[in-house]
Amino acid sequence: MKHSLALGTTLFGVWLLWSGHYTPLLIGCGLVSCLLVVLLSRRMEILDEETAPVHLGLRPFIYYAPWLVKEIVLANIDVAWRILQPRMPIQPTIVRVKASQQGEIGRVIFANSITLTPGTVSIDMEGDIITVHALTREAAEFEESGEMDRRVTKLEVPD
Numbered sequence: 001m002k003h004s005l006a007l008g009t010t011l012f013g014v015w016l017l018w019s020g021h022y023t024p025l026l027i028g029c030g031l032v033s034c035l036l037v038v039l040l041s042r043r044m045e046i047l048d049e050e051t052a053p054v055h056l057g058l059r060p061f062i063y064y065a066p067w068l069v070k071e072i073v074l075a076n077i078d079v080a081w082r083i084l085q086p087r088m089p090i091q092p093t094i095v096r097v098k099a100s101q102q103g104e105i106g107r108v109i110f111a112n113s114i115t116l117t118p119g120t121v122s123i124d125m126e127g128d129i130i131t132v133h134a135l136t137r138e139a140a141e142f143e144e145s146g147e148m149d150r151r152v153t154k155l156e157v158p159d
Helices: 002-019 024-043 058-085 104-116 137-145 147-156
Strands: 091-100 118-124 129-134
Touching: 002 024, 058 104, 058 137, 058 147, 091 137, 104 118, 104 129, 104 147, 118 137, 129 137, 137 147
Parallel strands: none
Antiparallel strands: 091 129, 118 129
16 A cells, blocks of 8 residues: 555656646646556556655655766766867776665666766676676776665665
């Protein structure tokens, strides 16, 4: 039930933000469509802790998202600078990074975070090993440093 409520609330909140229309008819239509999605998800039996990770709480938004946005911006600047300065070295590298997350959702968050950061792409995940293609050796070293891994692992385990 808590997963249904979390999914429904999230869907309706996102719908309200993106809709921009707050007339009673449209709010009612949005509410009905969100309710239908939740009912279909329950009927298909795909509503679980992965679909609606309520166990993570607000930690991803409060602690992790701001840090990830900062890293994305810094990586964007680095990649853009390398494009504008052709003499800057680009050394495509493939590294294997060990994910220390216990749950599958933690490893998925970690792999997606790597891919969201410009200059790095998660290309394979087998068990707890993620294969990463990095545009530069510096980007590969950042992934190997484990900073992102530690932060994602901290999302799974409350303080």
